[in-house]
Amino acid sequence: GAGVSQSPRYKVAKRGQDVALRCDPISGHVSLFWYQQALGQGPEFLTYFQNEAQLDKSGLPSDRFFAERPEGSVSTLKIQRTQQEDSAVYLCASHTRLAPTSTDTQYFGPGTRLTVL
């Protein structure tokens, strides 16, 4: 079946522009996660949704970052007034459970590579 998809795969923005990154989770997956992966680093948690509810946004680095999942399926990560330090790969992951346990697999999308000039 189809996996997690993300679009666009690549995005180049000028500093100060707003961007919107989309994640289509696996159909029926209720949990959705966003991670930020800087060049040469491991992914870092940004935010977590359970259906349409954003239960944890402790990893969002500033109030310029905003995520939503209004109908409990597709999610959008929006970054306002982009800065060079926002350049990274943004990964989306989903899981079928409401609250994935420590042994469950999160299924990752291919990521969106954002470059801010």
Place this chain on the structure above:
Amino acid sequence: TQLLEQSPQFLSIQEGENLTVYCNSSSVFSSLQWYRQEPGEGPVLLVTVVTGGEVKKLKRLTFQFGDARKDSSLHITAAQTGDTGLYLCAGRPNNNAGNMLTFGGGTRLMVKP
């Protein structure tokens, strides 16, 4: 600051050699997972270790979870060029009430023919 420290950060070896990648922390984890990530793709789960001292084998890959559940290792026997990639360990600390994974910084492995 990464809660999980991986070493080495980079590793370049010849095909056929053995290697070990380490994942260390001062925190106790309820479980640890190892992922492999190829360029332009998301991480893909290789294995989950749960019990202190646990050893799991996946073909030429051997994963071990430390007795105290603070560290883990990945050993590859007779590496092949297809093993090239970024290896990531990830886990959830015991005191973490959330559901997100905490990742190490990754080990970038290159296996040369």
